Amino acid sequence: MIIKAIAIDDESPALELLRKFVENVPFVHLEKTFTDPKEGLKYVFDHQPDLIFLDINMPALSGLEVAKIIQPLGKSFIFTTAHSDFAIQSYELQALDYLLKPFSFERFLTALNRAFQEIVRKKGEETSVFIKDSYDWVRVNLNEINFIKSDGNLLFIHTKTKTLSTRMTIPEILAILPKESMMRIHKSYVINLREVEKLEKHQVTIDHQTIPVANSHRESLENRLLKKS
Incomplete structure (x- = not known):
C-alpha cells in the first residue's frame, strides 16, 4: 500500500525538506505541496489524499483551522511546526503526531510508520x-x-x-x-x-x-x- 500525501506550509524551504524526506520512504507518495492553505483544502476535498502534513502558523487560515475543517472527512494528519505551544490542541484534534521543527528523518519516519498503521487500520488492510x-x-x-x-x-x-x-x-x-x-x-x-x-x-x-x-x-x-x- 502506498500512502497518498500532501503538505501545506507557507514556507517553501519547509516543503522542500518534507519532499526530500518523503523521497526516502517507499510507502509514501507526496502528491502535491501548497503554500496557500485554502488551495490545499480544496485539493483535500477534490482528491481525498490519505495523509496531510500541516504547518500551524499560516496567514489567512491556521493549520488548526484546516484540521477542524477536514476532521469530518476522517483524514489522517500530522502537524509540522516550529512552535510547541499547540501540542495540546493538536491531540484534541486527534492529530497522528506533532513534529517540532527542525525534526530529524528518524523522527519523521516514526511519525510515518504510525500514520501507516492508522491508515491501513481504517482501510482494513494488512498491518x-x-x-x-x-x-x-x-x-x-x-x-x-x-x-x-x-x-x-x-x-x-x-x-x-x-x-x-x-x-x-x-x-x-x-x-x-x-x-x-x-x-x-x-x-x-x-x-x-x-x-x-x-x-x-x-x-x-x-x-x-x-x-x-x-x-x-x-x-x-x-x-x-x-x-x-
Missing part, C-alpha cells in the same frame, strides 16, 4: 511497516514478529523467518507496534505475547529462545498472558 535493514527497506508484517532486542544504537527484530537490524529506539518501535499483542518486558526486550511458549519466574520462552523478564514487568506480563486484565 505491516517498512523497516530500514542496513541499506534496504523491508516490509515487516507485525504479526510475524517474535521479539525485539535492543543492543546499543540498534534494534534487532526477530521474525518467524529472519532477523532485521535497524537504527531505532524501543520507544520509537513501540509507537508503531500493535499494543494488544506487543509488550515491553525488559529495558532491552519487546515481545509478541501471542508467541510466548513458556512463562517462568524471570524469563519467557519464544521460538526456543529464553528472554529475560524484569521484576517491574513480571506482574503485568502474567496478567496479560492469563488475560486477568
Whole structure:
C-alpha cells in the first residue's frame, strides 16, 4: 500500500525538506505541496489524499483551522511546526503526531510508520511497516514478529523467518507496534505475547529462545498472558 500525501506550509524551504524526506520512504507518495492553505483544502476535498502534513502558523487560515475543517472527512494528519505551544490542541484534534521543527528523518519516519498503521487500520488492510535493514527497506508484517532486542544504537527484530537490524529506539518501535499483542518486558526486550511458549519466574520462552523478564514487568506480563486484565 502506498500512502497518498500532501503538505501545506507557507514556507517553501519547509516543503522542500518534507519532499526530500518523503523521497526516502517507499510507502509514501507526496502528491502535491501548497503554500496557500485554502488551495490545499480544496485539493483535500477534490482528491481525498490519505495523509496531510500541516504547518500551524499560516496567514489567512491556521493549520488548526484546516484540521477542524477536514476532521469530518476522517483524514489522517500530522502537524509540522516550529512552535510547541499547540501540542495540546493538536491531540484534541486527534492529530497522528506533532513534529517540532527542525525534526530529524528518524523522527519523521516514526511519525510515518504510525500514520501507516492508522491508515491501513481504517482501510482494513494488512498491518505491516517498512523497516530500514542496513541499506534496504523491508516490509515487516507485525504479526510475524517474535521479539525485539535492543543492543546499543540498534534494534534487532526477530521474525518467524529472519532477523532485521535497524537504527531505532524501543520507544520509537513501540509507537508503531500493535499494543494488544506487543509488550515491553525488559529495558532491552519487546515481545509478541501471542508467541510466548513458556512463562517462568524471570524469563519467557519464544521460538526456543529464553528472554529475560524484569521484576517491574513480571506482574503485568502474567496478567496479560492469563488475560486477568
